[in-house]
Amino acid sequence: MVQRYGAVSQVETQLQSSEFIVSKTDVKGRITYANRVFYSISGFTEKEVMGVQHNIVRHPDMPRSVFALLWQTIQKRQEVFAFVKNLRKDGGYYWVWANVTASIDAQDQLLGYHSVRRCPNRAVLPAVSDLYAQMLAAEQKAGSKDAIQAGTAILLNALQGQSYENFVLSLQSN
């Protein structure tokens, strides 16, 4: 178990526009590779994250239903885009605009998953934070069994008939 330096804080680290965070996982979501930017922005070392579940950087402000959507999509071998607030080892946070996909070999076998993240459109982060806070509140109110359904209902309402993909892509390119 990795020790954190401190409690969750409001200290943000921003990804530079020239930086990309890359990581790969096995089929169960355990980290098998991360690039230098991942280590510098998250504050973890290679030794601490290798073979560890990717939820090592999960931030408590993130709704469960976002990750449910992520896993449902990548398990269908489709790519998913998402705004994600991640937790640094020191308790601070960093926002990313993430693309996550399945890694498939020439025989169509699933090798694992990989993700590339760059800096999000900062203008929309207040709206995204607000939406995630509403989703999280609905999840907590619904209780563990019904959480995903409750969070997803808030997200569907925010889409106003658009697909999730169009919704997030338009936010990022706004």
Ligand SMILES: Cc1cc2nc3c(=O)[nH]c(=O)nc-3n(C[C@H](O)[C@H](O)[C@H](O)COP(=O)(O)O)c2cc1C
């Ligand atoms: C390739 C890949 C990259 C991921 N990147 C992140 C990430 O940056 N932050 C995060 O919180 N979860 C990420 N996840 C999702 C985690 O596996 C996990 O579902 C999520 O953190 C929620 O944790 P929980 O299922 O324990 O609630 C990633 C998953 C995969 C397959």
